[in-house]
Amino acid sequence: xxxxxxxxxxxxxxxxxxxxxxxxxxxxxxxxxxxxxxxxxxxxxxxxxxxxxxxxxxxxxxxxxxxxxxxxxxxxxxxxxxxxxxxxxxxxxxxxxxxxxxxxxxxxxxxxxxxxxxxxxxxxxxxxxxxxxxxxxxxxxxxxxxxxxxxxxxxxxxxxxxxxxxxxxxxxxxxxxxxxxxxxxxxxxxxxxxxxxxxxxxxxxxxxxxxxxxxxxxxxxxxxxxxxxxxxxxxxxxxxxxxxxxxx
Amino acid sequence: xxxxxxxxxxxxxxxxxxxxxxxxxxxxxxxxxxxxxxxxxxxxxxxxxxxxxxxxxxxxxxxxxxxxxxxxxxxxxxxxxxxxxxxxxxxxxxxxxxxxxxxxxxxxxxxxxxxxxxxxxxxxxxxxxxxxxxxxxxxxxxxxxxxxxxxxx
Numbered sequence: 001x002x003x004x005x006x007x008x009x010x011x012x013x014x015x016x017x018x019x020x021x022x023x024x025x026x027x028x029x030x031x032x033x034x035x036x037x038x039x040x041x042x043x044x045x046x047x048x049x050x051x052x053x054x055x056x057x058x059x060x061x062x063x064x065x066x067x068x069x070x071x072x073x074x075x076x077x078x079x080x081x082x083x084x085x086x087x088x089x090x091x092x093x094x095x096x097x098x099x100x101x102x103x104x105x106x107x108x109x110x111x112x113x114x115x116x117x118x119x120x121x122x123x124x125x126x127x128x129x130x131x132x133x134x135x136x137x138x139x140x141x142x143x144x145x146x147x148x149x150x151x152x153x154x155x156x157x158x159x160x161x162x163x164x165x166x167x168x169x170x171x172x173x174x175x176x177x178x179x180x181x182x183x184x185x186x187x188x189x190x191x192x193x194x195x196x197x198x199x200x201x202x203x204x205x206x207x208x209x210x211x212x213x214x215x216x217x218x219x220x221x222x223x224x225x226x227x228x229x230x231x232x233x234x235x236x237x238x239x240x241x242x243x244x245x246x247x248x
Numbered sequence: 249x250x251x252x253x254x255x256x257x258x259x260x261x262x263x264x265x266x267x268x269x270x271x272x273x274x275x276x277x278x279x280x281x282x283x284x285x286x287x288x289x290x291x292x293x294x295x296x297x298x299x300x301x302x303x304x305x306x307x308x309x310x311x312x313x314x315x316x317x318x319x320x321x322x323x324x325x326x327x328x329x330x331x332x333x334x335x336x337x338x339x340x341x342x343x344x345x346x347x348x349x350x351x352x353x354x355x356x357x358x359x360x361x362x363x364x365x366x367x368x369x370x371x372x373x374x375x376x377x378x379x380x381x382x383x384x385x386x387x388x389x390x391x392x393x394x395x396x397x398x399x400x401x
Contacts, residue, residue, distance in 0.1 A: 122383055125363065125383065125386060126386045126387075179284045180283075181284040181286075182282075183284075183285070183286050184302075185288065185301070237369070237371065238290070241367055242288060242379060242381055244367050244379075245365035245366070245380075
């Protein structure tokens with residue numbers, strides 16, 4: 001049996017190797033082959049997930065919603081103390097000092113990360129801004145989002161907070177944060193497809209024990225995770241309901 | 249609220265849909281919505297609060313223990329027309345999502361405005377409760393809502 005694993009494309013590029021190390025580790029634990037496929041585009045990944053190509057998905061919260069409600073996946077674990085938060089930033093020299101200073105017609109820059117972009121747009125609502133009265137340029141990475149701000153090619157940019165925090169100080173010092181979300185209960189999750197659900201207790205056990213041995217700890221570090229915690233069906237449903245309220 | 253001028257306060261009897269009422273002290277003082285936060289609560293199908301996040305506790309001025317088990321209407325500000333809440337219940341009981349701008353009453357009598365979204369929590373095809381998520385509204389939407397609600401009182 002070969003299990004197919006994929007990871008939401010919003011992880012930091014520095015941790016690509018970490019996911020391959022995790023793949024090898026998981027293979028050994030389960031005693032079966034695990035094939036990891038990474039994407040740089042959310043839409044293509046979503047298409048393949050919907051086509052039933054994957055058994056295990058480390059999904060961003062918006063895709064987790066689709067996986068559970070439409071495709072019958074079940075969340076097994078979530079990363080420990082790692083909520084998904086969003087930052088809206090601008091050039092440090094900009095006259096814009098808070099979200100309400102942004103005007104209709106302003107230029108935004110973002111990746112195609114669905115949860116960051118949704119939360120970002122929600123945090124623009126106090127300025128009466130939405131998709132209809134702003135211009136959004138989509139770029140391939142958060143580094144490019146930052147470059148657009150540094151070069152004053154955009155008024156504001158959306159970042160996954162983790163990705164923003166990992167930018168170099170040289171780059172961060174040339175930007176200022178307008179607002180940072182503090183939602184706490186929206187996070188990635190590892191989900192298992194309908195065909196594999198009898199293995200959930202086993203997979204859960206391996207993952208929860210990861211942080212208690214040196215080898216597992218090393219693998220977690222390479223993915224920039226502290227560990228995993230159980231995600232119950234009701235916690236998953238709660239997060240999905242919450243996300244549902246954020247989609248107009 | 250010790251810094252409040254006593255002339256800012258008024259006492260109002262708030263009547264709830266279930267026939268109960270309470271006298272509340274109302275201060276004409278707005279507490280700004282906290283940047284970047286979402287206020288999250290869940291209720292059972294009768295509107296009894298079963299979950300309140302920290303932002304809800306902080307903004308409402310009630311402790312977690314004071315909120316859990318109470319009807320969500322303890323936040324109802326007397327400037328909110330009852331027809332707005334009738335529309336909310338009609339929408340969510342029909343299984344749909346409700347959006348609206350709401351002036352909420354804090355425990356200390358001050359108020360805060362939110363953009364609220366409420367959805368039914370459906371488990372195995374059955375509505376088991378509701379989730380309400382509030383976010384920061386724009387000043388223009390608050391002004392529009394204030395004007396509209398005055399006509400509905």
